[in-house]
Each structure stands twice: as structure tokens, then as C-alpha cells.
Amino acid sequence: MADLTPYPDTFDLGRGSFALFSPAKINLRLKVLGKRPDGYHELDTLFQEISLTDRIEFHPSHEWRLEFEGADLDAGDSNLITQAAKLLAAEAGIACKARIVVQKHIPVQGGLGGGSSNASVALIGLSRLWGLNRPAEQLHPLAARLGSDCAFFLYGGLAHGQGRGETLDLLVGRMESEVLLVVPPFGVSTSEAFSWREFSLTDDEKSVIFNFRKRKFIPSLSDLDVFCNDLENIVLDRYEELGRIKRLLLDAEAEVAMLSGSGSCIFALYSDRTRAMRAAQQFREPFQVHVCHTVSRPRPAL
Ligand code: C5P
Secondary structure (H helix, E strand, O other), X not given: OOOOOXXXXXXXEEOOEEEEEEEEEEEEEEEEEEEOOOOOEEEEEEEEEEEEEEEEEEEXXXXXXXXXXXXXXXXXXXXXXXXXXXXXXXHHOOOOOEEEEEEOOOOOOOOOOHHHHHHHHHHHHHHHHOOOXXXXXXXXXXXXXXXXXXXHHHOOOEEEEEEOOOEEEEOOOOOOXXXXXXXXXXXXXXXXXXXXXXXXXXXXXXXXXXXXXXXXXXXXXXXXHHOEEOOHHHHHHHOHHHHHHHHHHHHOOOOEEEEOOOOOOEEEEEOOHHHHHHHHOOOOOOOEEEEEEEOOOOOOOO
């Protein structure tokens, strides 16, 4: 797999500054096995990195500064990037100083993991900027504290997630596909989507082991029973437009069309870019579309 680039994609800006690309994900599979005593839900999920990215610049600085371009986001203490920076600085026993500039392209509250990705890529970038050079495995516990799907964004590619989503098997298999994202003009809150249905955690469900647990599992578009999202019907019940988008995409020759995570984006998989582009053309304002593709990453040998 020598043709795969290491994660995350990096760009040197000179004078100690650099930019990292912070990717979005889709969930090819999202099984909700039940609600746990701690309030979170036990998941069985397949995370897939896609080529839609934010871009995060890291600059040496004498103070802490976080700036956003392209979206009106709170850059204060509630932002996951600030929380990631403080967590890493505290853990390393150093001052939290850097200037970070985020160019946002990933839709917010779209089920694409943009905020989680930014937090984990901030951990990677600050670890580099501050000379800590921690490997992803050492940043993993910090990422898991920041959010359930943050840990995936330390590795990218294709991964099987369990637990809250933070227990990962990095898969060497690749899923090559064009991806069309349809973004509606509203977001869905993950915690609300999980609260709209009672998921009970039974012993039977806990013991289920799906056949894609094997590290070499390669989901292909022909394994259609892999693709499912237990949050989809719940979210589509509340937002009829999303069901209409899904039907339009399936009518437009999508191999798969599904809600991404807890929504609000619907993604469609195409083996052929021309078809994806053609399908994209039927959506107008206030819907946004992105045609991108899945991204595979090198994995350490077993
Ligand atoms: O972990 P994170 O803060 O990203 O999760 C946001 C919310 O989504 C949680 O507060 C919880 O309500 C819900 N969630 C869940 N089970 C998961 C992941 C998230 O119930 N495995």
C-alpha cells in the first residue's frame, strides 16, 4: 500500500508554521446496540474518512488564539479545539500557547464529524508544534475524553468502532467510492437524535459480534447488508425532506444512500464520478452538495 499517504495530510508554511487537513467522515454502518448505564449508547460502527476537509493552520505564538474562517463558530472555551489544546497542555505540563486558524468547509451538525475531527487534528498539530511528537496511540485517551468519535480522527482511513465509538480496529481493507453529500439547511444535534428513541441494552445484543470485526474486512458496494444506520428512521421521521433526498438519490442510480451519523447530511455512494456529478445537479439552494471520495490510509503491518 505504498501509494497511500500518511495521515493527516500536511502542508509546511515555513517559520515553524504548518497546516493540517482535518477530514470529514461518514458512517458506512451505525448499529446502536443499546443505552449504557453511563447514558451513552453502545455502538457497532464503520467510520470512513472522506476527502472533504477543513484546513487548520498551526503557528507558534506567545498567547492562545483561535480563529475561524468560513463559519461563525464560538472560538471560546466551549470550542472542542480549545478543550483539546488545554487538555494536551495540562497533561504535558506546559503553557497552552499557539495561534490556530481554521478554514471551515465541513458542514456543522451534519453528522460528518467536523468538530471531532478538528479537535483530534488539533491534538496532532499541537503535539507537533510543542515538540511533544506524541504518536496517535498516546493521544487516543485524550481524544476519547473530548468526544465519542474523536479518536477515529487520529488515524483516518477505514475503521471499525465499538464502545461509545472510541474503541477502534483500524482496517487494512479499502472501500473505494465516489461520495455525494447532500447538506440540508438545518443541522441535527447528536444527543437529541439519540434521545428520540429508547434503545435497550440486552445481554443478547451486547454479545453480538458482526462478521466485519476482522481486520481485513473490505466492505464493497456489493456487501449491501453492511450498510445500515439505526438512527436513520428516527431522524427521517422528524425531517421528511431527508427521506425525499434519499429517494431522489436512489432514483439517480446511487448504489447506497443513507443518513450520515445522526444527520443531517445524506450521503450517496457511486462507483462512477460522472453519475455522482449528474445526481448532484438536481439539488438547488437551500441544499448544498459536495462530490468527494473515500480516502484510504496505510496501516501498520500486523
Ligand atoms: O461523545 P460526544 O460528546 O460526541 O456525544 C454527543 C452526545 O451524543 C452525547 O452526549 C450523547 O447524548 C450522544 N451519544 C451517545 N452514545 C454515543 C455517542 C454519543 O448517546 N456512543
